[in-house]
Amino acid sequence: xxxxxxxNEIITLGIETSCDETAASxxxxxxxxxxxxxxSQNEIHSIYGGVVPELACRKHCEIIRSIAHESLDKADVVxxxxxxxxxxxxxxxxxxxxxxxxxxxxxxxxxxxxxxGVNHLEGHVMSAFLAQPRxxxxxxxxLVSGGHTELFIMNELGKLEWxxxxxxxxxGEAYDKVAKMLGLGYPGGxxxxxxxxxxxxxxxxxxAMMNSSDLDFSFSGPKTAVKHIxxxxxxxxLSLPVEDICASFQASVVRALINKTLFAIEKxxxxxxxxxxxxxxxxxxxxxxxxxxxxxxxxxxxxxxELCQDNAAMIAxxxxxxYLSNPKDKAWLDFLEMDPKSSWIPNGD
Ligand code: KG4
Ligand code: ZN
Numbered sequence: 628x629x630x631x632x633x634x635n636e637i638i639t640l641g642i643e644t645s646c647d648e649t650a651a652s653x654x655x656x657x658x659x660x661x662x663x664x665x666x667s668q669n670e671i672h673s674i675y676g677g678v679v680p681e682l683a684c685r686k687h688c689e690i691i692r693s694i695a696h697e698s699l700d701k702a703d704v705v706x707x708x709x710x711x712x713x714x715x716x717x718x719x720x721x722x723x724x725x726x727x728x729x730x731x732x733x734x735x736x737x738x739x740x741x742x743x744g745v746n747h748l749e750g751h752v753m754s755a756f757l758a759q760p761r762x763x764x765x766x767x768x769x770l771v772s773g774g775h776t777e778l779f780i781m782n783e784l785g786k787l788e789w790x791x792x793x794x795x796x797x798x799g800e801a802y803d804k805v806a807k808m809l810g811l812g813y814p815g816g817x818x819x820x821x822x823x824x825x826x827x828x829x830x831x832x833x834x835a836m837m838n839s840s841d842l843d844f845s846f847s848g849p850k851t852a853v854k855h856i857x858x859x860x861x862x863x864x865l866s867l868p869v870e871d872i873c874a875s876f877q878a879s880v881v882r883a884l885i886n887k888t889l890f891a892i893e894k895x896x897x898x899x900x901x902x903x904x905x906x907x908x909x910x911x912x913x914x915x916x917x918x919x920x921x922x923x924x925x926x927x928x929x930x931x932x933e934l935c936q937d938n939a940a941m942i943a944x945x946x947x948x949x950y951l952s953n954p955k956d957k958a959w960l961d962f963l964e965m966d967p968k969s970s971w972i973p974n975g976d
Contacts, residue, residue, distance in 0.1 A: 634951050637710040640734070641943025642695065644687045644727030645719025645747045646773070647671075647678045648936065651695040653702035654943035657951060658760045661702035663933070663940040664694050673813045677803070680720045687726035695730070698939070709740055711959075713946020716744030717968030718774070724967035732962060741959035743946035746973050747937075748775060749787060753948065754930040754941035755901035756784070762926050767897035769888050771912070772904030773799035773814070776844050777972065778887065780895050785948045787973040790891060791842025798880055799906045801846035805853050805876050809869050819873045820909050826870025828878035830856060835883060842891050849879045877911055885915045892923065899926040908935040 635656035643650040647668040653661040668686050672678050699705065714731035717724055728744070735742035752768045768779045768787065776798045779787040796804070799816055806815020811822070835848035853876050860867050892900065902916045913929055920927025934941060950959055 637947060637951070638704060638708050639711040639713050639943040639947045640695065640698070640709050641939035641941075641946060642691070642712065642714040642727045642731045643747070643750070643937055643939040643942045644691065644723050645715045645717070646723060646937060647683045648938070649687050649690050649694050650937060650939035650942075651698035652939035652943045653698050653704050654940060654947055657944055657947050658757055660757065660940045661704065662698045663938055664698045664701065665933075665936065665938050666690055666694055667936075669814065676807050676813050678720070680722055683720060684722040684726055687723055691726055691730045695734075706734075706738060709738060711740060711947060711950055712742045713745050713943045713950075714742065715747045715750065715942050716965065717747065717971040719747055719967070719969065721967050721969045724969075728965065728967055732965070735962065741950060742962040742965075743949050743959060744962065744965050745942045745946045745949070746971055747942070748777065749785060749973050750941035750945045751903040752779065752781070752787060752901065753785065753944040754934040754938070755903045755928045757934060757940060757944055758931055759928045762901070762928050763898035765895070765897045766899045766901050767888070767891055767895055768901045768903065769884065769916070770904045771798045771884060771902070771906035773797060773803065773816075775904065776846065776884075778842050778891050779973070780897065785945055785952070786975065789972055789974045790895065791844070791887065792972075793844040793846060794836075795845050795847040796850060798844070798846050798884065799904070801850040801880065802906065804850050805873075808854060808857055809867070809872065814905075816906060816909065819877060820911070822870045822873035823877045823911065826868070826872070826874035828871070828874040830868070830871055830875040832856070832875045832879040834879040834886070837883060837886055842887055842894070844883060844887060846880065846883070849876060849883075852879075877909070881909075881911050881915050884912060885919055888916070889919065892925070897925070899928065901928045903930055903935070905936050908932055
């Protein structure tokens with residue numbers, strides 16, 4: 628029979644393999660990170676300009692065990708100390724998810740401890756709370772990553788109600804595609820961000836859906852605008868002002884994100900706001916988001932830079948939070964049939 632420790636002492640192993648990062652983390656309670664190890668596969672995929680699923684899966688298989696053990700060693704924790712395993716169940720690449728899920732199931736089964744299948748997006752949202760757990764609720768959360776641009780309202784920690792999202796490209800995806808058009812590396816977001824710093828936003832890149840009355844985004848418009856701008860310069864035989872194009876594209880994306888967040892605040896009247904996901908590492912977006920909170924007198928939280936990208940600390944935190952909200956639920960021990968979910972938007976569940 629399993630006997631969990633007191634709530635703020637439970638030790639969770641988090642596992643994340645939804646895309647191209649193999650990550651493991653040890654967490655104490657809901658928010659105290661004892662270790663967080665992330666092995667990025669950027670080098671493998673950069674020559675293809677995007678993630679190659681088969682290569683991602685193979686790499687996860689190769690290193691998952693050593694990454695998990697590295698996280699245990701760094702936290703000075705042994706397998707017997709674990710109370711819980713939390714693993715990303717979706718959304719993501721099915722093959723990649725299966726690697727982490729299978730490893731986590733085997734470990735939890737062998738150690739006779741509970742397992743929580745975590746929604747990756749819920750993990751991202753929790754990454755903001757890892758820095759400041761005591762922020763007042765309801766929280767309006769803007770999640771901006773390579774695969775998602777979503778707005779959620781959260782009345783209870785970890786319970787996300789979807790209120791809007793992108794109709795086409797995610798913001799990070801648009802960043803990556805713009806970087807590719809400009810011949811910058813993969814992933815493109817950090818490169819476009821870096822280039823923007825020495826450019827000025829003097830080229831017109833329209834921000835889409837600024838005046839629509841819903842809470843949806845669109846980023847294929849700004850991306851296509853950049854395509855036309857590049858073609859125009861090339862047709863005229865002019866050299867590309869790469870820094871200015873990056874700054875102009877970035878200004879358009881940030882304007883759209885902040886504008887819709889403001890709109891969502893007016894609609895939902897939250898007590899705080901949070902930003903998360905890979906694009907939350909963007910300097911201009913971080914600044915604009917914090918300024919928005921300040922102007923409205925709303926506490927605004929943003930994850931530390933290392934917790935913006937995919938990591939397992941956020942998965943452990945979301946898993947521990949779910950588990951601790953109902954530790955006696957038998958579902959945590961009945962996980963052998965749990966399957967990966969390639970698409971899965973949390974909506975109040
Ligand atoms: O959350 P994440 O690590 O993976 C997904 O779940 O998608 O996000 C990765 C995305 C990529 O599209 C990457 O280009 C973008 O985040 N990104 C950035 C920056 N750093 C990463 N985008 C804009 N500015 C950045 N500094
Ligand atoms: Zn992610």
